[in-house]
Amino acid sequence: MKRLPLEGIRVADLTMMWAGPYATRILAEMGAEVIKVESPRAWDNLRTLIPLPGVEEPWNASYYFNDYNRDKKSLTLDLAHPLGRETFLQLVTHCDVVIENYRADVLDNLQLGYDVLREARPDIILVSMAGYGKTGPERDYVGFGPIIEQMSGLASLTGYGDDGVPIKTGISYGDPVAGTAAAAAVALALIRRRRTGRGAFIDLAQREVLSTLIGEAFVAASLRSETPVHRGNREPRAFAQGVYRCAGQDQWLAITLRTRDDWHRAAALLAVDPALPGDPTDHDVIDSRLTAALASRDPQEAFELLARADIPAGRVLDTVVIHDDPHLLARRFWVELPHPRMHPWKQPRTTWRLRQADPAPRRHAPLFGEHNDDILRGLLGLDDARIAQLRREGVIGDAPINPGVG
Amino acid sequence: MEAPAPEPLPLEGVRVLELGGGIPAAFAARWLAGFGADVVRVEPEDDRLTPDEAVYLLPGKRRVHPAPSELLALARAADIIIEDGPPGALAARGLDPAALRAARPPLVIVSITPYGQDGPYAAFPATNITAFAMGGIMSLTGMHQREPLVTGGSQALYLGGLHAAGAAVTAFFGALVHGEGDWVDLSLQEIMAGMLELYGPRGAYEGAVSVRSGNHVRAVWGLYPCADGFAGVCALERQVPALFALLADPELDEPRFRDPLERPNHDDELQAKLYAWFGDRTKAELLELGARHRVPIGAVVTPRELLENASLSERGFFDTVETPAGTARIPGRPFLGLGWRPGQLAEPVPAAAVLAEWSPRP
Numbered sequence: 001m002k003r004l005p006l007e008g009i010r011v012a013d014l015t016m017m018w019a020g021p022y023a024t025r026i027l028a029e030m031g032a033e034v035i036k037v038e039s040p041r042a043w044d045n046l047r048t049l050i051p052l053p054g055v056e057e058p059w060n061a062s063y064y065f066n067d068y069n070r071d072k073k074s075l076t077l078d079l080a081h082p083l084g085r086e087t088f089l090q091l092v093t094h095c096d097v098v099i100e101n102y103r104a105d106v107l108d109n110l111q112l113g114y115d116v117l118r119e120a121r122p123d124i125i126l127v128s129m130a131g132y133g134k135t136g137p138e139r140d141y142v143g144f145g146p147i148i149e150q151m152s153g154l155a156s157l158t159g160y161g162d163d164g165v166p167i168k169t170g171i172s173y174g175d176p177v178a179g180t181a182a183a184a185a186v187a188l189a190l191i192r193r194r195r196t197g198r199g200a201f202i203d204l205a206q207r208e209v210l211s212t213l214i215g216e217a218f219v220a221a222s223l224r225s226e227t228p229v230h231r232g233n234r235e236p237r238a239f240a241q242g243v244y245r246c247a248g249q250d251q252w253l254a255i256t257l258r259t260r261d262d263w264h265r266a267a268a269l270l271a272v273d274p275a276l277p278g279d280p281t282d283h284d285v286i287d288s289r290l291t292a293a294l295a296s297r298d299p300q301e302a303f304e305l306l307a308r309a310d311i312p313a314g315r316v317l318d319t320v321v322i323h324d325d326p327h328l329l330a331r332r333f334w335v336e337l338p339h340p341r342m343h344p345w346k347q348p349r350t351t352w353r354l355r356q357a358d359p360a361p362r363r364h365a366p367l368f369g370e371h372n373d374d375i376l377r378g379l380l381g382l383d384d385a386r387i388a389q390l391r392r393e394g395v396i397g398d399a400p401i402n403p404g405v406g
Numbered sequence: 407m408e409a410p411a412p413e414p415l416p417l418e419g420v421r422v423l424e425l426g427g428g429i430p431a432a433f434a435a436r437w438l439a440g441f442g443a444d445v446v447r448v449e450p451e452d453d454r455l456t457p458d459e460a461v462y463l464l465p466g467k468r469r470v471h472p473a474p475s476e477l478l479a480l481a482r483a484a485d486i487i488i489e490d491g492p493p494g495a496l497a498a499r500g501l502d503p504a505a506l507r508a509a510r511p512p513l514v515i516v517s518i519t520p521y522g523q524d525g526p527y528a529a530f531p532a533t534n535i536t537a538f539a540m541g542g543i544m545s546l547t548g549m550h551q552r553e554p555l556v557t558g559g560s561q562a563l564y565l566g567g568l569h570a571a572g573a574a575v576t577a578f579f580g581a582l583v584h585g586e587g588d589w590v591d592l593s594l595q596e597i598m599a600g601m602l603e604l605y606g607p608r609g610a611y612e613g614a615v616s617v618r619s620g621n622h623v624r625a626v627w628g629l630y631p632c633a634d635g636f637a638g639v640c641a642l643e644r645q646v647p648a649l650f651a652l653l654a655d656p657e658l659d660e661p662r663f664r665d666p667l668e669r670p671n672h673d674d675e676l677q678a679k680l681y682a683w684f685g686d687r688t689k690a691e692l693l694e695l696g697a698r699h700r701v702p703i704g705a706v707v708t709p710r711e712l713l714e715n716a717s718l719s720e721r722g723f724f725d726t727v728e729t730p731a732g733t734a735r736i737p738g739r740p741f742l743g744l745g746w747r748p749g750q751l752a753e754p755v756p757a758a759a760v761l762a763e764w765s766p767r768p
């Protein structure tokens with residue numbers, strides 16, 4: 001059995017919400033032991049953001065929390081309590097990586113900055129992933145994924161084009177982008193540590209990572225002072241491109257006609273007139289003909305008809321249909337894991353498909369404080385009296401204190 | 407914090423072969439080059455990049471047009487191969503991944519394709535927008551009353567490159583520790599289908615479709631016109647009181663706005679208040695208020711504005727690249743804390759020149 005790349009690596013995970021947990025999910029998928037640390041007073045908000053109606057212990061029954069915290073362990077520790085801080089530093093001595101996505105000043109306020117962690121473990125790798133980084137005049141700005149998208153420049157590139165309005169991506173796009181970069185940073189820092197013996201302090205600004213995904217817009221801005229133009233779904237490099245409504249409830253098909261030849265072949269397949277006026281209205285004519293031709297077509301049939309004829313097409317898969325997509329099913333992309341509080345549902349497999357090591361999700365997200373005993377007793381060697389003291393003083397707990405909505 | 411002493415680049419001496427030439431492989435290899443790897447890009451036969459994309463993605467790489475025998479020699483001498491050709495393209499060029507890996511187990515190969523190496527759609531053609539559509543994010547993006555909208559730039563392709571960079575260095579670390587690399591099969595569709603925020607699991611668990619919400623998931627999580635452009639707010643429940651304090655509207659003390667379970671029933675009314683409040687203020691004023699009162703507020707800024715951004719300048723974010731059209735400034739290191747080497751553009755070199763340096767790996 002081939003080993004996963006990060007087997008033997010232990011991570012103390014202070015991250016919450018989406019960007020950080022997305023990073024540490026990747027680390028767990030790649031074989032690391034990830035210990036998620038939450039305070040009974042400040043737990044991961046995702047646990048309680050979308051509570052299931054009528055469920056007991058909603059913080060242990062969130063599909064949103066679960067999907068991004070699989071394969072991790074849960075330890076509760078109130079880091080603002082002296083005993084919590086002390087226990088965390090004991091944990092750090094057993095860890096290779098500490099990762100956090102607090103606001104830029106929080107870790108230092110907890111007196112757990114890089115210099116403190118390094119005293120506990122000289123070769124520790126600390127990954128901080130604040131929105132704007134740990135330095136610079138914008139370090140105190142607060143932000144989540146959509147705000148990162150605005151502040152990175154990306155939102156200025158997106159829009160229908162006829163109204164000048166920038167449009168946000170439908171997910172908190174900055175989060176998983178920053179999370180993926182943070183996972184890459186961990187591997188790079190581990191490579192360096194292996195070569196030099198030195199740890200690292202990674203200061204990752206989520207906004208900067210997202211800006212790296214629109215590099216050519218900075219080339220246009222710096223060489224020609226260009227401001228982004230909204231093109232809707234069109235693409236200047238293609239002969240024509242658009243998104244067209246199909247039969248069914250809010251079903252759409254994206255099509256790229258790379259060349260005039262693509263258009264002629266698509267027109268033949270869809271039985272529409274291929275003749276064009278040969279003036280600037282050509283694209284509008286194509287759009288109106290495709291709109292008419294596809295309105296009554298089944299989106300899956302139309303997609304496969306075009307794609308099999310080597311014309312790039314893609315269904316705009318919605319968040320239900322995508323779980324029944326024949327290709328993702330054939331690739332066994334969706335997996336169902338038992339969960340003690342929820343019925344099974346389709347969760348995404350790791351997207352880093354190492355064909356030999358074949359990583360697969362192993363276990364549901366941990367219940368709150370589920371591994372307190374494992375870690376405090378098993379890993380740190382604390383005795384019963386000490387664990388009882390931590391519990392008595394509220395440093396550890398089995399449930400969040402005063403959970404509400406959000 | 408004191409600056410650490412000068413240090414070797416993390417990927418110093420690591421050989422990377424970039425094949426295929428599209429944005430996914432080129433972006434992944436750009437990160438690896440920046441972190442010190444010796445990246446050799448096999449130029450595709452047709453231009454897969456626009457001139458602006460080339461300025462961004464090619465600095466710091468050696469470009470080659472190898473003969474078939476030279477290509478095989480390069481692949482045998484590489485530590486990491488990153489490619490974005492269609493399934494089977496490597497084997498068709500005499501570079502069967504399984505055979506290469508059998509000959510040298512530490513080798514890492516990362517393949518990026520629209521749909522992965524196998525399955526019923528594997529051979530289908532794709533572009534950025536069709537990949538974006540098949541990944542599910544597009545169904546959530548745009549106005550509900552209008553067609554779904556693709557996010558700007560080439561995000562599906564860049565996401566492929568981002569994941570390829572991460573997977574490549576992770577598998578390479580595994581090879582250092584365990585002696586064995588791997589062949590990583592990345593699918594653009596899967597990358598996106600695995601990052602559908604709460605909407606993906608909600609669709610799977612509840613069977614309910616999430617609709618496009620345009621610029622307003624809800625009033626306190628939205629994007630608004632302001633005096634000189636657009637600005638947004640994303641307030642969690644614990645940040646709503648601070649946001650309301652900024653608006654200084656006595657009506658917001660009433661239970662229909664204060665109570666998180668009541669508020670959704672009055673979202674239109676609250677949106678109207680936010681439209682008015684944002685409309686009276688500039689981006690700079692809004693950002694300053696957000697920072698001072700710990701309210702998550704942002705503004706839509708353009709790359710031109712970011713080139714003048716004081717935080718990015720202080721943090722040394724941009725690299726400069728000399729081009730025939732002048733000096734371009736491009737996003738540089740993705741994060742601080744590891745050595746990074748800005749690169750310059752260079753003309754192609756003979757593959758033999760690379761092979762003279764790339765002695766066979768044991």
